[in-house]
Amino acid sequence: MWDAIWIGGRLATMAANSGAPYGAIENGAIAAEAGRIAWVGPLIALPGPPESLARKVHRLDGRWLTPGLVDCHTHLVYGGDRAQEFEQRLEGASYAEIARAGGGIVSTVRATRAADEDALGAAAKPRIEALLAEGVTTIEIKSGYGLDLDQELKQLRVARRLGESLPVTVKTTFLGAHAVPPEYRDRDADYIETVVAMMPVVAASGLADAVDAFCETIGFTPEQTARVFEAARAQGLPVKLHADQLSDLGGAALAARFQALSADHLEYTSEDGIAAMAQSGTVAVLLPGAFYTLRETKQPPVEALRRAGVPIAIASDSNPGSAPVTSLLLMINMACTLFRLTPEEALLGVTRHGAQALGLGASHGTLETGKVADFAIWDIERPAELAYRVGFNPLAAKVKAGVAL
Ligand code: DI6
């Protein structure tokens, strides 16, 4: 006997090779047992009456059911805010200028260091809850606003705790190489050695599921990034990269060389970088909220990524500077409007490909037997509505590991 079954709705399975757009099953049924998907298919193929197969029968009344959404790139544990920097940018200062003048990421580092774990958790909670209210069931959270061992571990602990106290799967990423902290000003090479020295401790703490870096003119060089990645590899931690966001430093190819789970941003990525990503199976994570906030004009190379068959994910980049974003539905809309993704590609970006960018491709991101039973249920007539509306949330219900929330 299954724990529960959902019937009478339409399923966007997002499964590969289904043949139908969105992997759709009209008049489908999906059953959960012990937190996993036990059965999924057309209602008429069910091996008996639903009441005889499951302890609880949920009726979808024609609604659409999708995999729970995945936000695979966030920095949402931080102290303070950067509204003032927003005002400075409106007066003409650029993101890079503010960073070089000691503002930007470093100003959030000061506020994050000053906050204790409870305060950081309390500040992050409403941001996560806003994402969860739109059908998100899995998020990634990066550190990177502590920039010393204890402060980075503090951020990662807060992220883990949020995953324990809220109905969401949290994957954590150590982003020690996010910026040069004030005490290392003009000593970036020394700081990178400090990050390398942190790696075994971070790995042993079990608080980080992956390692990321900011490879950029205002971040770290490709050589410094490679140092960090080698240290991660020595500890068996997978890597991801903030690559080619503001300039082309060959970040995508570098990420691919280390079999990165994902390379993120990619506005300035070249054809070579894309070919390398296709080879290594690295997911391209596009972040339209940062593109929009920074009024970037260079489009990420969507057509070339498609041609090369690189999986494209979409994420919020939720952070206090370049993407004060807490809506993944808005990111789906922007991915279509700004980057010309199709609604189906955008939805794949926050389901199957988002899961893949977190190394969760085998367990999350599609409605397939054996995967975790994380669902979002929507009051919509067609999946394209998730991309089409701006600022409207049609979520009707959510299911986390088989439990209706
Ligand atoms: N690129 C980003 O989009 C975020 N970090 C990064 O390296 C921005 C972080 C911030 O501005 O606070």
Ligand code: FE
């Ligand atoms: Fe980011």
